[in-house]
Amino acid sequence: MEGRRVDMIKAVTVACDVVTPYGWGVDLCWEGLLSGITAIRRIERFSTTNLQTQNAATVPGLTISRHESIIMQMITPLLTAIAPEIPHETFVILATTNGEIEILQKSVLRGTIGAKNSLPDHLLGKIISLAGTAGRGMVVSAACASSSAAVSKAASMIRNRELDSVLVVACDCVSEFVTAGFSSLMALDSDKAKPFDKNRRGLSLGEAAGFMLIMSEERAAREKRPVIGEIAGWGLTNDANHITGPSKDGSGLSKAVYNSLRSADISENEIGSISAHGTGTIYNDSMEIRAIKKVFGKRPLPVYSVKGGTGHTLGAAGLLEIIIAFESLNRRVVPPTVNLRDTDREAEGWVSPRPQSFESPMTLSTNSGFGGVNSALVLKKAETIL
Amino acid sequence: MIAVTGIGWLNRKEYGCVIGNIIKRLEGLDSLYTSFKRESIFSYPVKNFSRFDAISKTTCFCAALALKDAGIYYSAGQKQDIGIFGANESGCLESNINYFKDYIESGRILARGNLFIYTLPSIPLAEAAIHFGLSGPLLHISFNEKSLPSLLSFAGKSILEGEAPAILAVQAEETDAVCFVLQSKDAVSSGKSLCLEAVSSAAEKTNFPEIITALTGLGNRDC
Numbered sequence: 001m002e003g004r005r006v007d008m009i010k011a012v013t014v015a016c017d018v019v020t021p022y023g024w025g026v027d028l029c030w031e032g033l034l035s036g037i038t039a040i041r042r043i044e045r046f047s048t049t050n051l052q053t054q055n056a057a058t059v060p061g062l063t064i065s066r067h068e069s070i071i072m073q074m075i076t077p078l079l080t081a082i083a084p085e086i087p088h089e090t091f092v093i094l095a096t097t098n099g100e101i102e103i104l105q106k107s108v109l110r111g112t113i114g115a116k117n118s119l120p121d122h123l124l125g126k127i128i129s130l131a132g133t134a135g136r137g138m139v140v141s142a143a144c145a146s147s148s149a150a151v152s153k154a155a156s157m158i159r160n161r162e163l164d165s166v167l168v169v170a171c172d173c174v175s176e177f178v179t180a181g182f183s184s185l186m187a188l189d190s191d192k193a194k195p196f197d198k199n200r201r202g203l204s205l206g207e208a209a210g211f212m213l214i215m216s217e218e219r220a221a222r223e224k225r226p227v228i229g230e231i232a233g234w235g236l237t238n239d240a241n242h243i244t245g246p247s248k249d250g251s252g253l254s255k256a257v258y259n260s261l262r263s264a265d266i267s268e269n270e271i272g273s274i275s276a277h278g279t280g281t282i283y284n285d286s287m288e289i290r291a292i293k294k295v296f297g298k299r300p301l302p303v304y305s306v307k308g309g310t311g312h313t314l315g316a317a318g319l320l321e322i323i324i325a326f327e328s329l330n331r332r333v334v335p336p337t338v339n340l341r342d343t344d345r346e347a348e349g350w351v352s353p354r355p356q357s358f359e360s361p362m363t364l365s366t367n368s369g370f371g372g373v374n375s376a377l378v379l380k381k382a383e384t385i386l
Numbered sequence: 387m388i389a390v391t392g393i394g395w396l397n398r399k400e401y402g403c404v405i406g407n408i409i410k411r412l413e414g415l416d417s418l419y420t421s422f423k424r425e426s427i428f429s430y431p432v433k434n435f436s437r438f439d440a441i442s443k444t445t446c447f448c449a450a451l452a453l454k455d456a457g458i459y460y461s462a463g464q465k466q467d468i469g470i471f472g473a474n475e476s477g478c479l480e481s482n483i484n485y486f487k488d489y490i491e492s493g494r495i496l497a498r499g500n501l502f503i504y505t506l507p508s509i510p511l512a513e514a515a516i517h518f519g520l521s522g523p524l525l526h527i528s529f530n531e532k533s534l535p536s537l538l539s540f541a542g543k544s545i546l547e548g549e550a551p552a553i554l555a556v557q558a559e560e561t562d563a564v565c566f567v568l569q570s571k572d573a574v575s576s577g578k579s580l581c582l583e584a585v586s587s588a589a590e591k592t593n594f595p596e597i598i599t600a601l602t603g604l605g606n607r608d609c
Binding site for chain 2: 047050097098101104105108109115116118119120121124125128135136137138139140141142143149153156157159160162176177180181182183184185236237238239240241242243244252255259263370371372373
């Protein structure tokens, strides 16, 4: 990854919004996390009798409908509200792992054709139509790092002067398809995910959708757009180790973090806090703390995971966590790691069940996923963008 | 400038390497794994190959051919800073259907993890990354126009951005697949290579056989 030169274009976030199991909007999610109360609750959408858990974090009020998928129930209000502010020529990147998986479920259950309409390409068309853009776009899929990878690529295209306005949309929903799959891998906590806890037993699934409008700093200034923060650096790597398990020593993730620091042209000492992937599985959280310690040494930073609150929102996780990280930067406090009771020895001094304050205007957001994918993004507070 | 240093491809009847100008007939995809081991196209056995889904298999086959064509050697346990990007028309649709049908037929009692893991379109790329030790970025991308040329352009730009010194760009379906090795021209010390622009132009053809014909017709068009 090349370092950032002074003449490089900066990629800044000018608008974002999200719907999470805490409700509609960034504020509700932030307040929910800060309260330390989880949004993981009993699944009412489908039978969980034979599954590993009865719990997941679902968005209140959404129901399986004949007319509109859960994904579209989340995306439509978000994009309808922002569409008038999106420039027509904006390039759209959709990040998802499964898209409108209900369409495929229905097709298989009824034995009808139409499963092809569940493909994310089809959803991309609907999103472009809702956003009112000219039609250029792509779908990025990198398991649970899908949306952080999408934001990285959006920022990269802006830095290279290829584009000056990119809309990233991310989504995934809680479905029987996915819950049964994670059950089969014995990857779920039968109760509620407890990231970085000594007694963690697995993840809890969650759902979310969100968008982020990213522009060149020049264009944002020209159009007098409010700047929320800068996507200052990024790194993407692969463990090349195991299809579902992370590299135990954290070498793949630490390499992604080093690449992101080089891309942002900063040292590790300039990072003030870390939004970790923190799924609540034994192996992920352990790998992640090792990777963080490898880069940041013995200087404990405030590290947190949102997944004890929101559940693991899969392809939407990266975008949701970047949005919360910007909120955290602007308030100079990281939210508590919800459901953390008894901190794992490896994570002691780094994670906390309480909010932690920090001073630096820069934060790091990391994600990892099946297939060994790792992503790391350096995010910068708005006022510090020079 | 970006050079294409290796291209591997296969379909139901043939497989080949473009730069090495190799075309071989095959009896069927089922026998290909044995042939590749015998011919040392796979330097060592692919772990769990029999449980791979169809796209993971074609992805690994064409990646092996492309790496051989590029003269890039790999060994077990040794990782290389090479990325892998993929695009295809059907994503993981067949694997999604197979997994969910199996779960429904079991009476919704227990899904099979072995089928579930292939319900992510990036997993075939991950299977290749694990076998060949590719530790650079890994992404599955669906473009809504000109899929293969867009993929090649995207991979080339990622190299120029410094994300990895080399990237494999793969378009794999269940019976057809093609893989390109892209490298920075400065990093290519010797051996034949093709100019990315010429390769992208050939990749604009509308169907797989035409693309392969156009690619094999490029001859020795160096940058």
